[in-house]
Amino acid sequence: MTERKSFGSDNHAGAHEAVLRMMARANAGDAAAYGADPWTQQAAAEIGALFGARGGVFLVFTGTAANVLGISLLLRPYEAVICPESAHLNTDECGAAERVLGAKLLTVPTPDGKLTPALIAGRLRDRGDVHRVQPRVVAISQVTEYGTCYTLAELHALGEFCGSEGLRLYADGARLANATARLGCPVADIVAPMDVLSFGGTKNGAVGAEAVVVMAEDLMTGVSFQRKQQMQLASKMRYLAAQFLGLLEDRLWLRNAAHANLMAQRLADGLRGVPGVELWQPVESNAVFASLRPAHIEALQREWDFYVWDEQAHVVRWMTAFDTTESDVDAFAAAVRETAANGL
Numbered sequence: 608m609t610e611r612k613s614f615g616s617d618n619h620a621g622a623h624e625a626v627l628r629m630m631a632r633a634n635a636g637d638a639a640a641y642g643a644d645p646w647t648q649q650a651a652a653e654i655g656a657l658f659g660a661r662g663g664v665f666l667v668f669t670g671t672a673a674n675v676l677g678i679s680l681l682l683r684p685y686e687a688v689i690c691p692e693s694a695h696l697n698t699d700e701c702g703a704a705e706r707v708l709g710a711k712l713l714t715v716p717t718p719d720g721k722l723t724p725a726l727i728a729g730r731l732r733d734r735g736d737v738h739r740v741q742p743r744v745v746a747i748s749q750v751t752e753y754g755t756c757y758t759l760a761e762l763h764a765l766g767e768f769c770g771s772e773g774l775r776l777y778a779d780g781a782r783l784a785n786a787t788a789r790l791g792c793p794v795a796d797i798v799a800p801m802d803v804l805s806f807g808g809t810k811n812g813a814v815g816a817e818a819v820v821v822m823a824e825d826l827m828t829g830v831s832f833q834r835k836q837q838m839q840l841a842s843k844m845r846y847l848a849a850q851f852l853g854l855l856e857d858r859l860w861l862r863n864a865a866h867a868n869l870m871a872q873r874l875a876d877g878l879r880g881v882p883g884v885e886l887w888q889p890v891e892s893n894a895v896f897a898s899l900r901p902a903h904i905e906a907l908q909r910e911w912d913f914y915v916w917d918e919q920a921h922v923v924r925w926m927t928a929f930d931t932t933e934s935d936v937d938a939f940a941a942a943v944r945e946t947a948a949n950g951l
């Protein structure tokens with residue numbers, strides 16, 4: 608256990624006490640297994656209603672599993688996934704999609720982690736050529752791997768483009784809560800253009816639970832079988848469901864994310880004008896990406912926990928979580944200021 612608050616990841620935070628309380632409540636007595644329990648039914652119904660899903664909601668253990676399951680609903684064996692080069696799916700999931708789905712990822716370099724219709728169009732040139740894999744799914748992340756957030760207009764443009772090109776739109780929503788807090792609109796508006804998406808709990812106060820939300824009714828055939836085959840059908844599903852019920856109660860999911868976002872903004876504000884510290888991406892969620900001098904990074908890392916995102920460009924990622932406090936942020940910002948002279 609670290610004494611100082613970690614700025615390494617929102618995964619470093621513990622679970623919210625409301626989530627743990629709900630798990631304890633779900634622990635009373637016996638319940639039907641494999642999702643046939645009232646907790647799971649309630650969580651699925653509440654998430655489905657919140658998102659305006661015409662399909663269904665399927666709980667899984669991890670974000671990687673959610674991405675694999677979600678995309679597996681959209682692909683035929685010769686079809687491929689277009690995604691940003693920086694996508695977690697591409698960089699940090701140990702090739703799960705390639706291994707488990709056998710699907711090729713067609714990656715696109717992006718300056719800000721976002722795909723656009725023009726960037727996707729550049730990957731569609733070989734359609735119809737029998738020698739080439741056929742692009743079928745566009746996979747975005749909301750928020751992106753760089754902490755940036757698609758606007759509603761950008762999402763709708765992607766949805767329209769995908770519709771007109773016969774492509775399916777998948778979203779990795781490991782931090783969808785942070786995007787919802789950022790955009791300040793109903794989550795249903797954000798997810799309306801998507802065919803399937805994940806909805807993250809783990810980074811936002813859950814112990815470990817993610818949901819796959821199937822927006823379109825015509826994609827429901829076989830989801831239950833796919834989840835089982837992909838080893839994500841929890842026998843004691845009620846505990847995954849209880850985590851979501853804890854987050855859904857009184858909109859804790861949104862309040863947690865809004866707080867984490869606010870703390871990232873406070874950090875960015877606190878660092879304005881510090882010599883040698885430049886924001887590398889706009890702060891639109893709970894991550895601050897900044898470039899620093901190497902000696903400055905080294906000095907800070909002696910005392911504080913965070914990741915160097917890009918060794919060559921000396922970019923670091925500082926993440927906040929639902930339980931990051933103002934004094935955590937202020938102490939860290941003070942340390943960044945105090946160590947700024949290092950390496951001058």
Ligand SMILES: Cc1ncc(COP(=O)(O)O)c(C=O)c1O
Pocket residue numbers: 668669670671672695696748751752779781782809
């Ligand atoms: C955007 C995004 N998607 C998916 C994942 C994968 O989640 P997990 O580590 O639970 O498999 C992560 C984890 O960091 C993530 O940041």
